[in-house]
Structure formats: structure tokens, C-alpha cells
Amino acid sequence: MRATDAPDPRTLTNPPSTNGDSPPSDTPSSDTPPSDTQPSGAGVSGTGPTSADGGDLTRGAVRWHQFSSRYAIVGIWALMCVVYGALMPDSFLQADTFRNIFASQQALVFLALAAMLTFVVGEFDLSIASTLGLSATLVPVLAVLHGWNLALACVVAVLASSLAGLLNGILVVKVGVPALIVTLGSSTLLLGIASLVSHQTTVSGLSPSFADLSIRRFAGLPVNFYYGLVLALAIGYVLTFTPLGRHMAFVGANREVARLAGVAVDRIRIGAFVAGSTVAGIGGLLLVASVGGYDSTVSPTYLLPAFAATFLGTAVIRPGRFNPLGTLVAIYFLATGILGLQMLGSTGWIENVFYGTALIIAVSVSTIVRRRTSTT
Template sequence: MRENSMVKKVFSSKEVGILIPWILICVITSIANPAFISFNNVINLLRSVSITLIGSIGVTFVLISGQLDLSVGSIMGLAGLVTGMFLDKYQAPVWLAILAGLFAAALVGLFNSVIITKFKIPALIVTLGSMYIGRGIINVISKGVPFGSFPENFKQLGQGTFLGVPYSVYIAFLIMAVGAFALKYTVYGRSTMAIGGNMETARVSGIHIGRIVTLTYVISAVCAGIAGILTASRLSSAQANAGTGWEMTIVSAVVIGGTSMYGGSGSIVGTLIGVAIMETLTVAMTMLRVDAYWQKVVVGAIIIIAVGIDTYRRSKAASDKG
């Protein structure tokens, strides 16, 4: 009886519900084009998923807290560019260059949180503004010219493998494990859920809203920074256009993964599946020779459907309680 209850619980979970479409995409694409399941394609897909997953984990915390972050694409590009500049222009040690990139990312996250919490300006406006500010700073620093004179040990970070699996995959799953643990078992994770569920109730309960939101935005920025540094390493080049449009991919993946746009619910495992769906769908449509313009239409439709499902679930839950 207990086993039946556990099986029922597993199959009724949100994660299983979004895992099925991903499996269908994989099966259909494999039948239509067997090259989809070739070793090289699977490795490339894993590498793409790992980079997007790292950025998505930070945004998962932001959305769960009831906030929004549209600056992650610019932060990704800025962190990669600062790291590349330190390596190429100043010949800095790899560890120092990486720290400089992450520090630049964290500063943007801190800026976002201070403006949102202290001046009560909506997150949509603040992060949209910092997205453009970040992109402007990137262009001022680079003048449109990429940095690419990197030492070999830095290149290995994004290009190297262990047992045939890219290092970025191991890094992503380590961050994912830490994120999942923090969300479920720490005071910070529970506070983030509480703030997203009902900010006023969380405040009355003694949760320091400003502190939690600040930490959340810094975490999101650092995650985007790590993704940007790995991308620069993988391409052996820190480019001014890196991360352009990436914020929409990230937010879409997190929402598809079951995290509510309204805050208060979500999971890291769901985000992993959402990222897998987005990246697999992109590869699948490319391999099936779907026109690039139609690919954007498909992704946009999926975003609307995902948000629609989330809205329906919330309204249904509210009516059930009433």
C-alpha cells in the first residue's frame, strides 16, 4: 500500500509532468534523425545544457522569491569580458581573472537588489535598465573587439573533459546539488519560498526581506558570471555580444521547469528539466531543419503555454481553498 502511494506521488509530481514532453522530443527527433543520439551530439547537448543550467539555477531563486531578473544575459557577457580582459590585456593569473569576473557580476546583482529593496522600484524596470547598462559597459570596455589571448589552463576549463564528459557538466551539477540543498534544507531557502508566497506574512514572521532579496540577486548574478566565464573559456574568446538574448532563454527554461512567475514555488530539479527541454528543442529543430524564424515562434508559444498552465494551477488552487 505504501509502495503504491509512493508511485502515485512520483507520477503526480510537477517534474514528471514536464519530463514526459522532453522524452517525447528526444524519441521523435531520434527517429527522424538518428544523428541526434550520436556521441558527439549528446556531448555537445550536455555542454549547452550545463551552461544554461548554471544561469537558470540563480534565476530559479529569483523567481521563487517573487522577483524577476532580466539582466542575466548582460551579466554573463560582462563577467566573461572582464575575465578575458584580465587574462589578455593585463596577463593576470587565471584565478585572479576569474575572481575579477565574478566580482563584476556580483556588483551588478548587488546594484539590482539595492535599487529594488531601498527605492521600491519594480524588478522588471530595474533589471531591464541594468541589462542595458551592462551591455553598454561591455561595449565601452571592449570597443567591439574580443579578448582571446588566453592561457591553456583557462581554455581547459571550458573545453576539457573527464571520462569524456565536459568539466562544465560537473560544475553545473555541483552547483545544482548545492542549490537544491539550499532551497530545501536551509533557512535561506525556506525564507525565499516564504517571501515569494506572501511577502507581508514573511515580514511579520521576522524574515529580513531586504537581506534575502539581496542575497538572491547576488547568487543569480554570480551564477550568470560563472556561465559567462565558462563560455569565454569554451570559445577561447570573450566577445561583446556574448549573452545577448540569453535572459529570455533562462527565464523561459525556469518557467517551463515549473517555477511560478508569481513566486512561492519551484524546484531545482524542475529547472534542470526545463533547461533540457529548451536546449534539446533547439538542437532538435536545427537537426530537423526547422526555419530559424519558426524556432522563435515555437519557443514563444511554449513560454505562453507554460505561464498559462502556472496561472491556471494557481487560480485552481485558490478556488479549491475558497
Template sequence: MAPPRSRRSPLGRLRGHHIGAYGLLALAALLFLVFSIIVPNTFPTLESISSILANQSIPAVLALGAMIPITTGKFDLSIGYGLGLAHVVVLWLILDDGWPWPLACLVVILGGAVVGALNGVIVEFGQIDSFIATLGTGSVLYAFTGWITGGARVVPGARGLPTAFTDIYDSKFLGLPVPAFYVLGLAVALWLILERLPLGRYLYVIGSNVRAAELVGIPTRKYSVYAFTGAGLVVGFAGVLLAAQQQIGNPSVGMDYLLPAFVGALLGCTAIKPGRANALGTLVAVAVLAIGLAGIGQLGAEFWTTPLFNGGTLLIAVGLAGYSARRQLRAGASATRRTSATTNGDPSENTP
């Protein structure tokens, strides 16, 4: 009889799971500690923390939006273009057409959902790869942005923007910037949807194995469209926040947010629930990026370090996400073999 194969103890597997799930959170804490030691006079202050929370709120919202289609194994590359169009349209409706700002914001957010649904229909019913389809629709959105603005910035006149509108970004609550609470609320809402509701479970099944999802009766196309619609809704909301922050419509600003959003969403696949996109993991990933960028900024790094940091982190994120997914598949296959061995009565497969 073949000698028993050595296996990791349950304690070792548990320790490995905790490292995989919470390693990124530990990295965020470590980065904060390191920068606090290196620049103690500026980094670990309430003013610095408030600045980080405010500056990274829009990338965080966009990363959470990008995460939604990723749960189904799809990507929405139009989110950057959609962000640019949304924030321009909000300002255009308020300044040029004189719309009440709440109505303008509502229309833009719902318009974002319509664009997202259109992306989903093109991908699922047109049977076009999500990379190509959303890149194409993104280019169309960018063309609309240029048409609306004439290629120029949307600048408030002497009357300016309503204070109540700009306060949705500039105000504070409990001493912290209000946008940080938007991010937290959105993350909790997405966590509840994805982890506690049937909709989220369907999206994860589709992302794991489309064929298996179809065999168990899940309408995969419909739920994939739902995922893109959710992403568009979040992008519309991010556009409203960007308009309140910038207070000037810049037709090309949206693309600056595309890479950080995907870095956060993909890096989030390696945390909390390793191997799959999840809201809390994305929140942790955004925290790592925010702390890292703020730290190197306070160290006086050159302007080119930001795209270098984002690009390098994206490569690491994709590699780690792929590794986590493969590890999860191997663990599932191993569990299946052990179950089969137990059923067949082979003791060598169950030796600890």
C-alpha cells in the same frame, strides 16, 4: 441535508500529483525517443549527446541563476547584460592587463555577486518593481560593456589564451563535457540550499506571501537581496564559461541567452515541485529545451525556428506556471475548508 459532494479519491489525487510533477521529465524522454527514431544515425549517438550537453551548459547555468530571484517572486532581467559584461571583462583582464586567469575569473564571479546585490538593494530599498529596476541596471551594464570594448570584439593576439583557461570548458570528464558536471553540481547545490536549509525556506515563504513572511519575523528585504546576489554570482560564473567557450569577447552576445534562461526557469516551475521555482525542475526544463532544439536542428530547420521555439515555450511555461500556482492555492484552500469542517463536525465536508 445536502447530498455529499463527489471528491477525487486519494489515488486519483496522487496520480494527478505525479503527472504534474514528472510530466515534463516524461516529455524529455519522449522527445529523445521520437528524435532518435526520426534521425537514428545522428541523434542518439554519444557525439550528439556530448554536443547537446556542451552547447546547452551555459543556458542551463543562466537558467538556474534566473531561478533564484523567482523563488521570491522577483525577476532579474539584467542577467543577459551581465553575462555579456562578465565574459568581456574576463578576456580583457587576461589579454590586455595580463592578469593570471584564475584571479581574473574570481574577480569577475565576485563582481557578478556585487552587481546582483546592487540589483537587490535597488529593488527592495528603492521600492522599484524588479522588471523595471533590473532592466535599467541591465542597460547600464550594457553601456559598461560598450565602454570597455569600444563596441568592438575582444580578440586574442598571437599569444592566445592560456590552455588551462580554455580547458575549463573544452575538456571532458568520464567521456562527457566538463560543463555538464558544472550544471549538475550547481543544480544539486541550489537544491540543497532551497530545499534543505532555512535560507531556502525563507525565500519560498517570501515568494508565497511577503506579508506573512514579515509577520513571522523574516527580514524579507535582506533575503531578497541575498537572492539577487546569488543570481549575480551564478551569472558571473556563466560569463567565465562563455569566455572559455567563445574565446572572443562579443559585446552583444549576452542578450541571446536571456530568453532561453527565463524559459528554462519558468518552465521549471511546472516540474518536480509544480507551482514554485526549483532547481531540479529547472534542470528538467533545460533538458526538454536542449533536446527539442537539437532535434529540430538535426532535422534541418531554418534559423528562425530557434527563437520561435523559445518564445512559444516561454508562453506555455508562463501559462503552466500560473496554472500550477492557482491549483496549489485551490488545494490549500480546500484543505483548510476540510479541516474547518472536521473541527465543526460537518460530515458532508468529509465524504470521500
């Protein structure tokens, strides 16, 4: 079973354009990424007024539609801040509120970007939250309980995360086991391993210098905020401007056509699992550095927010496509909504309700955008 057995990330990605008159070739044309917009003038020429003024109005309407479809959530985010500010002018409209929003989501940033890496190639990984938890658990267990060098413990934690992704990728791609079964099973397995090595306790006692790698402040925000921003920009660059990124989009759009075009489909799919798990493992390092210890049993709570932000990100900047900057915007949009509701007195249940609703709406919107794009 492939990712089509769950909400299919590949159906949210427009296939690369081909002329349909000849089969794909091994020429560089297979590297051409799908176009974000229609060809110049598409949907305008021959359908709008023939006068110059009328044509300008039509083109302006098209541009406004494109702009609003890309940045509607940013506008809703701004409106949300205005509403919360009007309701709570003395508490919400404070610099500390926004510092809290941008400083407290870094584990989710790394986890959502990890999920996105597999979604781009048409796969999904339900084990990334447990991978993050295993990494965050191994560092204090090895360094504090067993006296390992802290740097070595960090390396081992990330390598363990990468190995988990490699095993998932091999089982899914080479053996053909359904991704749902593999990643769900490995999620439970990794959670159990983390509980085993930590004896189901929260291990703390890491050095303060290690915490500085995550919580040292720059321009009012902890440095781990900038780690997430740099990671999102780096992934965005790879996906947009490199042959690897174009091949990943090609594989996610149409796996068999990509294979006929000479793309190393299996290698890219396995690599996406490894890259996603590695990113999740690094996120675990930053998480345990910022809090000083980690309770492995809370790992599953990170999965739903990560998936909600990743799918909601397809409605931002590049509608219908998984993209890291859209994911980043979605994370802080969701964080703002939840924090505002909590400040208004909604506690406990509101986070699950908000994230669950956001996931349903995000998948629905992405599906609508994909269908509209495929018919234009």
C-alpha cells in the same frame, strides 16, 4: 513596482500553510515550507468508494495524477526522442547527438539558475544576461589586453557581477525603484560597459590551461556539465532543507506575513539579487573559458532561453514552484527539441520560436497549477 508587474513568480508559489486562526509568530513554525501535496487522504476520504478495493483504486488514481503532474515533461521528452529517432535513425540516435545536447548548455544552466534565485523570493532580474556577458568580457580584456594575472581577472569579473546584483537589490528594496526599470536599465548599462572595455571586439588569447577548467572531459562530457549539476543540487538542498531556503520561499509566498513572522525580508531579497548575479558571473567565466573569447553584443540572446527554462521548470518535480532540478530538466528538454528541429532542416528562426512558445506555455501551465492548488 514589484515582480507583480510582470508574470509574478510569487503567484507560482504556494504560501506556507497556517491555521488562519492566529497571526504568524516568531516561532520556528515560520520556517515550515509550503507542503508539496495535500494532507494524507485529502480529496479521497469521503469522496470515493467505501469498499477496500474501491478505496485502493481511488488512492492509485491520486498517486498517478501526482506522478504524472510531476514528470509529464520527462515523458514528453522521451517521446520527443523516440519521434526524432524514428525520423532520423541514422543521425539523431547517436551518442554524439546526446553529448552535444548535454555539453552545450552550461551558460544557460548558470543563467537559468541565477534567474530562479530571484524568482523564488518574488523578484526578477532582467540584467543577468548582461551580467554574464560583462564577466565573460572582463576576463580576456584584463588578462590579455592589460596583462593581469588570470586568476585575479576572474576574481574581479565575479566581484563586478556581485556588485551589479547588490546595486540592483539596493535600488529595488531600499530605494523602492521598480524592478523592471532598475534591471532593464542596468542590463543596458552593463552591456554598454562590456562594449566599452572590449572596444566592441571579441578579445581572445586565453591560455589553454584555463580552457581545461571548462572543456576537460570526464565520462564523455565536459566538466562544466558537472559544475551545473552540482550547482543545481546545492541550490536545491539550500531551498529544501535549510532555514534560509524556507525563508526564501516564505518571502516569495507572502512578503508581509514573512516580515511579521520575523523573517529578514529585505536582506533576503537583496541577497537573492547578489546571489543571482554572482551565479551569472561564474557562468560567464565558464563560457569564456570554453570558447576562448566573447562577443559582448550577443549577451541579450541568452535572456529569453533562461526565462523559458526557469518557468518551464515549474512544471517538473515540484509543480507550481521554482526548483533547480526542474529547471535543469527544462533546459535539456528545450535543447533536445531545438536540436531535433534543426537536424530536420529548420534553421535560423526555429530557436526564437521554440523558446518563445515554451515561455508562453510554461507560464500558462504554472498559473493553472497554482490556481488548482489554491482551490484544493
